[in-house]
Amino acid sequence: MDISNYIYLSAILFTIGAIGVVVRRNAIVVFMCIELMLNAANLAFVTFSRIHGNLAGQVTSFFTMVVAACEVVVGLAIIVAIYRSRRSASVDDASLLKR
Amino acid sequence: MLSAPNLDYELLAPIMIILGGALIGVLIEAFAKPAWRARLQLVISLAAIVISFNQLVRVRNDGSSIAAVTSVSVDGAGMFLQGAILIFAFLGILVIADQDNFAPQASALPGSAEEAAAIQAGKQQTEVFPLTMFAVAGMMLFPVATDYITLFVALEVLSLPLYLMAGLSRRRRLLSQEAALKYFLLGAYSSAFFLFGAALLYGYSGTISLNGLTDAIRGNTGNDVFLLLGIIFLSVGLLFKVGAVPFHSWKPDVYQGAPTPITGFMAAATKAAAFGATLRIFYLGLDAAQTSWKPFIAVISVITMIVGSLAAISQRDMKRMLAYSSIAHAGFVLTAIVSLSENALSASLFYLFAYGVATIGAFAIITIVRDSAGEVSDVNRWIGLGKKSPLVASVFSLFLLSFAGIPLTSGFVGKFSIFSAAYESGNIMLVVVGVLSSAIAVFFYLRVILMLFFTDATNDSISVVIPSILTRISISISAIFTIILGIAPSLLFDIAQDFAYFLR
Incomplete structure (x- = not known):
């Protein structure tokens, strides 16, 4: 199979994630879309690594996974704190700052 | 067999000392008695910052582009910004030490009995100190990172x-x-763009590595579609961090x-770090492809300056107003990226430092203007403050004048040098827009100053609390820097010129 298909797949996943962040309203789902974008970048890194025949891209994707895990910890902590004080995880309900 | 990478510990030490301070801070949270924590944390944080700064000064002349193989290049501009970030961190932590600004227990529900009990027991969330130190370490690494892994991790x-x-x-x-x-959501969104651009x-x-990128652009070996899309995605991530329009919507909120102490620290230090990395990427990595990104960044710079200045006029909240002013300032520094010259680089280094100290001072003053319910950030309630607390109002006006770029303050020198560098490099249009939006900005800064001094107070509920000695030190140092750099700018300007270089 042509290896460039993986690049197309990665671009599609990234686009789905980027659109999802904009159109979805639940903070958890928005967050999942962001994770999808990070993983799309990972897929691109690994594919380019294969194309160029060096390991730098694969190493980068490991770092990305670790960083994404840290991001989950911080992100869920914030979302849970918001949910507990408002009983809602919708990003539309969080609008006190708009006046 | 793998050989161990060759690390230059002398040059990496400033970052490592800060990380060490942060780790000690975590241990203090685990083992020290609650009553001692705040004081211990403060001492450890400040000590780590001072030792780190001392180390930075010691190695200032032996920069190296291979401080950590090809990942870190500790060079002039990087070291200057690291020093600036350490000074911001020092001033910021002095304000952060006033724990009255932080929730006693962040996990307690707002307004719950648990929260009331935590306030009653005098609990403190002293984790802010190690958190700040980790952020400082990331900020120091960001402007010296030269490959995508290090850039992303530092970010x-x-x-x-x-x-x-x-x-x-x-x-x-x-x-x-x-x-x-x-x-969080917008920040993570932009990091994803940054990462995809890097991919x-x-x-x-x-x-x-950025060096490899330059070589590839010079040799014209790759597929230009990837290059152009990569530049756009990477820039989106960076422009978000510096708060350029149209990626600014998070900033006022x-x-x-x-x-407020966090706002001040974040506004000053994040901006220095993010612009450090942005300058490096555009001056060093993408320099050879300048015809493809210059128009894009020039347009962003123009709309950032205009939108930031215009939107600030209609703000009624002091912190929001300073946020829009910070957006406008990001636009001014972006002109330095478009100018792409050594003068522009030294001007932006000076500008980032001058803007940073004034910002920390201004936000520190907002923390001490309060009524019975806490700090007052509504601009209209600051009316007549100059009659009640002339000193505080004058120092605040000093910072505003510096933001506006009035002569004899550090802001004037910064703006002047950045615009003259843009003029030299032939970007007349940017200079015209910059000067016009500065003129708009002067209007709303002066309006606040007039309200402080020349309008009678309408209500008496607002007052200036006696600031803690630490906050007072922080405000004084910021004010002194702002005046000295306005009167004798060459003190810092010469240093900025000596340090205005990137190593490949």
Whole structure:
């Protein structure tokens, strides 16, 4: 199979994630879309690594996974704190700052 | 067999000392008695910053582009910004040490009995100190990183603690949590763009280092589609961090919702770090492809300056107004990226420092103007403050004049040098827009100053609390820097010129 298909797949996943962040309203789902974008970048890194025949891209994707895990910890902590004080995880309900 | 990488510990030490201080801070949280924590944390943080700065000064002349193989290049501009970030951290932590600004227990529900009990027991969330230190370490690494892994890790290390700290305000906690959520979601969104841009540039050049990228552009070896898309995605991530229009929407909300000492620290230090990395990427990595990104950045710079200045006029909240002013300032520094010359680089280094100290001072003053319910950031309630507390109002006016770029303050020198560098490089249009939007900005800064001094107070509920000695030190140092750099700019300007170089 042509290896460039993986690049197309990665671009599609990234686009789905980027659109999802904009159109979805639940903070958890928005967050999942962001994770999808990070993983799309990972897929691109690994594919380019294969194309160029060096390991730098694969190493980068490991770092990305670790960083994404840290991001989950911080992100869920914030979302849970918001949910507990408002009983809602919708990003539309969080609008006190708009006046 | 693998050989161990060759690390230059002397040059990496400033970052490592800060990380060490942060780790000791974590241990203090685990083992020290609650009553001692705040004091211990403060001493350790300040000590780490001073030792780190001392180490930085010691190695200032032996920069190296291979401080950590090809990942870190500790060069002039990098060291200057590291020093600036350390000074911001020092001033910032002095204000952060006033724990009255932070929630006693961030996990307690706002308004719950648990929270009341925590206040009653005098609990403190002293984790802000190690969090700040981790953020500082990330900020120091960001401007010296030269490959995509290090850039991305540094970006996240500086951002993640800030997301948390934005949600720790003691008063108006719902607002603060909301700011944290917005900052987090939009920040993570932009890092994803940054990472995807890095992946595309890796696809273009086949290496993850900025030097390799330059070589690939010079040799014209890759697929230009990847290069162009990569530049755009990477720039989106960076422009978000510096708060350029149209990626600025988080800034007013986060500045308003976050605890004010954190806002001040974040506004100064994040901007220096993010511009450090942006300058390096555009001056060093993408220099050879300048015809493809210059128009794009020039347009962003113009709309950032205009939107920032115009939107600031209609703001009624002091913190929001300073947020829009910060957006406008980001636009001014972006002109230096378009100018792409050594003069522009030294001007932007000077500008970032001058703007940073004035910002920390201005936000520190907002923390001490209060009524019975906490700090007052509504501009209209500051009316007549100059008659009640002439000193505080004058120092605040000094910072505003510096933001406006009035002569004899540091802001004037910064703006003048950045615009003259843009003029020399032939970007007349940017200079015209910059001067016009500065003129708009002067209007709203002067309006606030007039309100402070020349309007009679309408109500008496607002007052200036006696600031703690630490906050007072921080405000004084910021004010002194602002005046000295305005009167004798060459003191810092010569240093900035000596340090205005990147090493490949």
